[in-house]
Amino acid sequence: MKIRTFFYTIEQGVIGVLRNKWFTVATVATISACLFVFGIFSTIAVNVAYIVKNAEQNVSVTVFFDEGISDERIEEIGELIGRRSEVGRYELITAEEAWEDFSEVLGEYADSFTENPLENCANYQIYLNDVTKQSQLVSYLDGVEGIRKINKSDFTADTLTGINMVLVYVFIGIILILFAVSIFLINNTVTMGISVRKEEITIMKYVGATDFFVRAPFVFEAMIIGLIGAAIPMWLLYYLYGIATNLINEKFAFLSFLTFLPAWDIFVYLIPFSLCIGVGIGFVGSFFTVHKHLRV
Amino acid sequence: MAETKRKRRETEANNISDYAIYLENVCKTFSDGVPALSDINLKVKHGEFVFIVGVSGAGKSTLIKLLLRELKADSGTIYVNGFNLMNIKHGRIPKFRRTLGVVFQDFRLLKDRNVYENVAFAQRVAQKSEREIRRNVPGILSLVGLAGKYKAKPKQLAGGEQQRVALARALVNQPKLLLADEPTGNLDLFNTAEIMRLLETVNENGTTVVVVTHNDKLVNDMKKRVVTIKQGMIVSDDENGGYFDED
Ligand SMILES: Nc1ncnc2c1ncn2[C@@H]1O[C@H](COP(=O)(O)OP(=O)(O)OP(=O)(O)O)[C@@H](O)[C@H]1O
Ligand SMILES: [Mg+2]
Numbered sequence: 001m002k003i004r005t006f007f008y009t010i011e012q013g014v015i016g017v018l019r020n021k022w023f024t025v026a027t028v029a030t031i032s033a034c035l036f037v038f039g040i041f042s043t044i045a046v047n048v049a050y051i052v053k054n055a056e057q058n059v060s061v062t063v064f065f066d067e068g069i070s071d072e073r074i075e076e077i078g079e080l081i082g083r084r085s086e087v088g089r090y091e092l093i094t095a096e097e098a099w100e101d102f103s104e105v106l107g108e109y110a111d112s113f114t115e116n117p118l119e120n121c122a123n124y125q126i127y128l129n130d131v132t133k134q135s136q137l138v139s140y141l142d143g144v145e146g147i148r149k150i151n152k153s154d155f156t157a158d159t160l161t162g163i164n165m166v167l168v169y170v171f172i173g174i175i176l177i178l179f180a181v182s183i184f185l186i187n188n189t190v191t192m193g194i195s196v197r198k199e200e201i202t203i204m205k206y207v208g209a210t211d212f213f214v215r216a217p218f219v220f221e222a223m224i225i226g227l228i229g230a231a232i233p234m235w236l237l238y239y240l241y242g243i244a245t246n247l248i249n250e251k252f253a254f255l256s257f258l259t260f261l262p263a264w265d266i267f268v269y270l271i272p273f274s275l276c277i278g279v280g281i282g283f284v285g286s287f288f289t290v291h292k293h294l295r296v
Numbered sequence: 297m298a299e300t301k302r303k304r305r306e307t308e309a310n311n312i313s314d315y316a317i318y319l320e321n322v323c324k325t326f327s328d329g330v331p332a333l334s335d336i337n338l339k340v341k342h343g344e345f346v347f348i349v350g351v352s353g354a355g356k357s358t359l360i361k362l363l364l365r366e367l368k369a370d371s372g373t374i375y376v377n378g379f380n381l382m383n384i385k386h387g388r389i390p391k392f393r394r395t396l397g398v399v400f401q402d403f404r405l406l407k408d409r410n411v412y413e414n415v416a417f418a419q420r421v422a423q424k425s426e427r428e429i430r431r432n433v434p435g436i437l438s439l440v441g442l443a444g445k446y447k448a449k450p451k452q453l454a455g456g457e458q459q460r461v462a463l464a465r466a467l468v469n470q471p472k473l474l475l476a477d478e479p480t481g482n483l484d485l486f487n488t489a490e491i492m493r494l495l496e497t498v499n500e501n502g503t504t505v506v507v508v509t510h511n512d513k514l515v516n517d518m519k520k521r522v523v524t525i526k527q528g529m530i531v532s533d534d535e536n537g538g539y540f541d542e543d
Contacts, residue, residue: 002423203404206364207418207469208393
């Protein structure tokens, strides 16, 4: 392609965008809605994954043993735990270690104890690979001989397991519908543009325009629309993300266990991806239409 | 007899490059089954001026469309400017069309662009540089006598002026062959004469010119080659001919 054909294509594409203003606005709005929903969905999904991962590192199951248990049995239980696939890592906290930790908290009061009051408090601290499997592990451990008590953190695990798959499907459904509508609208915009310029196209063909030369501006026009349609929701989401995460962290202290990803960590991927999708919608929505209507 | 005829054909076929238009046994039938052109044989040498006449529905526009490769013939041989239009690849049609200029009865100008842009358009499409465009367009506009109106929109021009813009657009790429389908059909006597004078000038400068017309007076006055089509067939082909008398 000659460089002046390139500039001609850009110029004509921009003119096309401005020519059918209302079609452009409607199409941009639909693509924006599509990518806005998509953006919300992915920011939430990415944050959930991040929070789960954090939680997995912090959430632990603690296992206490029967009184008077032998050191061999403790070791055996450790091996059983180590064989479980849900388990990321585990460590033995002996009664002495437990007391040491606790005496630090007590400070000088600790000195008044002559015996270890936590004699029976040796335990395994188990960190999970996958928090949602916590209950599975717990019910297994229930059946293991020599275990007296299991401490688990119900709140986090249950919350994370409870993320509703139905919601995910609804989101995906909405996105797909909006995608389809976007492509349909782009189709219309381009068909409209072609019919308005039918005469011009005929003349172009008479004076020896190549198919590419005739078609390219329409495809480019649709790609510009796609790009604008993607840029708007990204800008909006970036802005809203900052506000939303600040608001949650400041006003809802009880949710402070939620640590959000910094905006940039998400948007550095989301923005280019969405822009590509927008441009892609424009390209797909126009390319075949242009081929169908410009059999010239 | 048959021998000599074949020989003659061979010599002609070898010299297709001598002809701007070379048609042999060309047939075209539309989907409704009515033959629009049948067994057309027409050879036009480079530099000729040819009128094509005939009553409405005779097939004149169909012939022009075949020459533009807007339509494809059903059978026969068609060479235009050396391009074999019976098996030209789709991708080469633009290249072929750039060797032509076309003018229609209804001008077909771009309404939203001024005179200069309408003419420059043909050069843009042919991917000429801005520098070439700035050099060529004013020259061609003064040739057709519209240098002073380059900023006018088509609506602001008289019919004759509009047709001169269309002619300038057809000529700006320096075509070897100019095809005009009733170029003066919408014009009065004065403007008709003006357009014809321009066509003659163009022809004198070496361009082959083929003009479809209804204007019997004009044809009789100009003493050019006249091809008459009747019901899809060439019924006469005269050097220095006149308008074929129907009765
Ligand atoms: N696209 C088409 N489909 C079917 N028939 C057609 C088509 N175009 C032309 N015809 C028929 O072919 C015949 C020749 O038409 P053409 O337009 O070539 O006539 P013409 O000589 O240019 O007439 P006019 O002087 O009125 O312009 C006519 O009978 C017409 O009805
Ligand atoms: Mg006609």
